[in-house]
Amino acid sequence: MKSLVLLLLYSWSAVASAQxxxxxxxGDAKARIVAFVQAVTDEKSKDYVPPVxxxxxxxxxGTLWSEQPLYFQLVFMLEQVKASASxxxxxxxxxxxxxxxxxxxxxxxxxxxxxxxxLVGVANSGMTVEAYDRTIRDWLAAAQHxxxxxxxxxxxxxxxxxxxxxxxxxxxKTFIVSGGSVEFMRPWAEKAYGIPxxxxxxxxxxxxxxxxxxxxxxxxxAKFAFVDDGPGKPxxxxxxxxxxxxxxxxxxxxxxxxxxxxxxxxxRRLMLIVHHDDAAREYAYDRQSHIGKLDKAWDEANAKGWVxxxxxxxxxxxxxxxx
Amino acid sequence: MKSLVLLLLYSWSAVASAQxxxxxxxGDAKARIVAFVQAVTDEKSKDYVPPVxxxxxxxxxGTLWSEQPLYFQLVFMLEQVKASASxxxxxxxxxxxxxxxxxxxxxxxxxxxxxxxxLVGVANSGMTVEAYDRTIRDWLAAAQHxxxxxxxxxxxxxxxxxxxxxxxxxxxKTFIVSGGSVEFMRPWAEKAYGIPxxxxxxxxxxxxxxxxxxxxxxxxxAKFAFVDDGPGKPxxxxxxxxxxxxxxxxxxxxxxxxxxxxxxxxxRRLMLIVHHDDAAREYAYDRQSHIGKLDKAWDEANAKGWVxxxxxxxxxxxxxxxx
Numbered sequence: 001m002k003s004l005v006l007l008l009l010y011s012w013s014a015v016a017s018a019q020x021x022x023x024x025x026x027g028d029a030k031a032r033i034v035a036f037v038q039a040v041t042d043e044k045s046k047d048y049v050p051p052v053x054x055x056x057x058x059x060x061x062g063t064l065w066s067e068q069p070l071y072f073q074l075v076f077m078l079e080q081v082k083a084s085a086s087x088x089x090x091x092x093x094x095x096x097x098x099x100x101x102x103x104x105x106x107x108x109x110x111x112x113x114x115x116x117x118x119l120v121g122v123a124n125s126g127m128t129v130e131a132y133d134r135t136i137r138d139w140l141a142a143a144q145h146x147x148x149x150x151x152x153x154x155x156x157x158x159x160x161x162x163x164x165x166x167x168x169x170x171x172x173k174t175f176i177v178s179g180g181s182v183e184f185m186r187p188w189a190e191k192a193y194g195i196p197x198x199x200x201x202x203x204x205x206x207x208x209x210x211x212x213x214x215x216x217x218x219x220x221x222a223k224f225a226f227v228d229d230g231p232g233k234p235x236x237x238x239x240x241x242x243x244x245x246x247x248x249x250x251x252x253x254x255x256x257x258x259x260x261x262x263x264x265x266x267x268r269r270l271m272l273i274v275h276h277d278d279a280a281r282e283y284a285y286d287r288q289s290h291i292g293k294l295d296k297a298w299d300e301a302n303a304k305g306w307v308x309x310x311x312x313x314x315x316x317x318x319x320x321x322x323x
Numbered sequence: 324m325k326s327l328v329l330l331l332l333y334s335w336s337a338v339a340s341a342q343x344x345x346x347x348x349x350g351d352a353k354a355r356i357v358a359f360v361q362a363v364t365d366e367k368s369k370d371y372v373p374p375v376x377x378x379x380x381x382x383x384x385g386t387l388w389s390e391q392p393l394y395f396q397l398v399f400m401l402e403q404v405k406a407s408a409s410x411x412x413x414x415x416x417x418x419x420x421x422x423x424x425x426x427x428x429x430x431x432x433x434x435x436x437x438x439x440x441x442l443v444g445v446a447n448s449g450m451t452v453e454a455y456d457r458t459i460r461d462w463l464a465a466a467q468h469x470x471x472x473x474x475x476x477x478x479x480x481x482x483x484x485x486x487x488x489x490x491x492x493x494x495x496k497t498f499i500v501s502g503g504s505v506e507f508m509r510p511w512a513e514k515a516y517g518i519p520x521x522x523x524x525x526x527x528x529x530x531x532x533x534x535x536x537x538x539x540x541x542x543x544x545a546k547f548a549f550v551d552d553g554p555g556k557p558x559x560x561x562x563x564x565x566x567x568x569x570x571x572x573x574x575x576x577x578x579x580x581x582x583x584x585x586x587x588x589x590x591r592r593l594m595l596i597v598h599h600d601d602a603a604r605e606y607a608y609d610r611q612s613h614i615g616k617l618d619k620a621w622d623e624a625n626a627k628g629w630v631x632x633x634x635x636x637x638x639x640x641x642x643x644x645x646x
Contacts, residue, residue, distance in 0.1 A: 052513075052519060055521075129561060173521070175521075182562070182565065186565050190375075196375060197564065197565030197566055198378075198496070198498075198522075198563060198564045198565060198566070199521075200565070204562055207558050207561055207562070208554070208558065209554035209555075209557045209558055209580055209584070211583075215587055216557065216580065216583045216584045216587045218557060218558065218561050218584075225548070225549070225562075226548070231531070231532035232532075234532045234539065234541060235530050235531065235532055235541065238452060238530055238541050239505070239527055239530070239548075240521060240563060241520065241521045242505065242509050242520030242521060242523070243520055243521070257532055257539065260534075260539045261532070261539045261541075264538055264539045
């Protein structure tokens with residue numbers, strides 16, 4: 001009886017593996033993902049990793065959803081900053097503000113996260129966290145992507161949704177580790193990715209506890225307490241998870257340190273980069289792009305044998321809405 | 324057949340409830356905990372809360388384990404700071420350092436977390452996070468509590484361990500929200516409380532990503548990036564969880580804002596304070612204590628009808644090692 005149950009379990013597991021990742025073409029990328037997952041979940045494998053250590057870290061912009069022609073959070077920021085400009089005459093000489101108001105995408109794309117995050121920090125300071133959450137939800141409900149004419153939240157990558165679910169089905173705990181701010185992801189990431197608010201690591205604006213009219217509230221400050229980009233990503237992971245991931249997924253140089261940090265741990269690891277090479281179905285960009293520049297991380301991926309996913313040839317489908 | 328299964332399930336659930344919290348005496352505190360859990364988990368109740376929102380936040384020092392005669396982390400600090408004193412001649416005029424070296428417990432107990440955390444921050448700066456983790460593990464393995472002559476990790480409260488397990492059995496996600504530093508809790512909290520590293524919120528020292536001899540490492544800085552005490556606790560909860568807890572557990576004025584913040588949410592809530600009133604089995608202290616002072620939070624608990632647990636009369640057993 002026991003062996004029959006085991007046999008059934010094994011058969012089920014084999015069927016489940018074959019059915020996993022349906023939007024991925026058969027090929028090197030898919031095969032290496034599946035081989036990694038099988039190795040770390042097989043108790044008889046030398047690469048076995050107990051469930052509590054199966055931590056997987058995913059960048060968001062460009063890895064789990066699109067990021068062109070401008071990080072979606074920046075589009076939201078543009079409107080937020082414009083809406084509060086009359087209260088901030090001091091912005092008139094701020095280069096980031098000038099670029100935003102002038103719709104100077106070229107200038108904006110050259111900037112790092114920092115000056116832009118600083119500006120949006122001031123724009124929403126003084127708000128309670130609930131009020132800020134509402135402005136994000138309202139914007140997401142109304143805004144449309146300029147190319148796809150759809151809500152931004154439709155632009156999540158179906159193969160990555162499948163990958164997240166596949167890892168969780170195999171006992172992994174999945175985290176987002178993004179340069180964007182935590183608040184911008186929380187309202188939709190649970191539905192889109194199955195990742196709850198407490199597993200989202202991102203840039204953090206200061207908030208302060210206050211009692212207003214006898215009611216405790218959290219009020220947003222103007223400064224960023226933490227920028228979760230580049231070398232900030234391993235720091236964010238250490239602070240919030242306290243364990244080194246055994247798998248990390250990114251698409252740009254901002255993910256390099258997270259991938260290096262993941263690779264440097266003992267035992268079997270999976271490092272994966274999503275390469276945007278499909279101008280027809282999404283966008284094609286890498287070394288020369290100001291948004292999601294993939295240059296040093298690509299070189300390192302090639303040198304170290306990390307998995308590089310071609311969106312064009314590895315993915316049957318990019319978005320769920322494709323026919 | 325279906326109704327038989329349902330009947331069995333209901334019977335099982337009734338038995339499980341009766342068996343829950345075996346180290347708690349029957350009484351108001353236990354009854355209110357069980358009533359709360361039944362109300363928020365019963366889908367037919369007006370107080371029903373879906374599992375994803377069942378967030379429970381626990382202070383650590385004095386709530387989940389003892390904190391007298393000195394926060395255990397302070398004892399560890401004392402040795403750490405002494406060991407590195409020769410490298411820091413500038414400490415000779417530092418009041419916190421002088422109190423530590425003089426074993427001036429009275430002076431130490433008067434201090435807030437901040438000057439002491441600042442000192443230990445410098446003491447372990449420059450270390451990798453792995454090296455620091457080892458110093459903590461080594462200390463915990465060797466050190467003994469002065470009163471109980473046992474490892475500090477034996478001094479976790481068995482009724483609270485049962486409460487954590489009971490909440491998790493009922494679909495709650497349990498978090499630690501402590502004024503102590505995250506690193507000091509991570510090595511043992513999973514075994515002691517069933518709470519994994521990524522669900523521990525605490526004070527955070529700065530860490531920096533560096534590449535040393537081609538190997539990525541995280542190196543500790545001297546400053547604290549975040550102090551998770553008093554009004555810092557709701558901020559830490561917002562940053563790391565992003566949801567308001569529906570249940571919060573503390574023992575001192577440092578937990579007041581976390582309890583207020585929890586109480587201020589909509590729907591049914593559980594706020595609980597552990598009162599140390601058992602000098603024979605543990606310690607008795609409250610309004611006059613420098614460690615774990617319980618004064619304003621006690622008044623508010625009484626005014627608002629929060630649960631106040633008497634360790635003496637509500638707990639059959641405090642520690643697992645008691646006969």
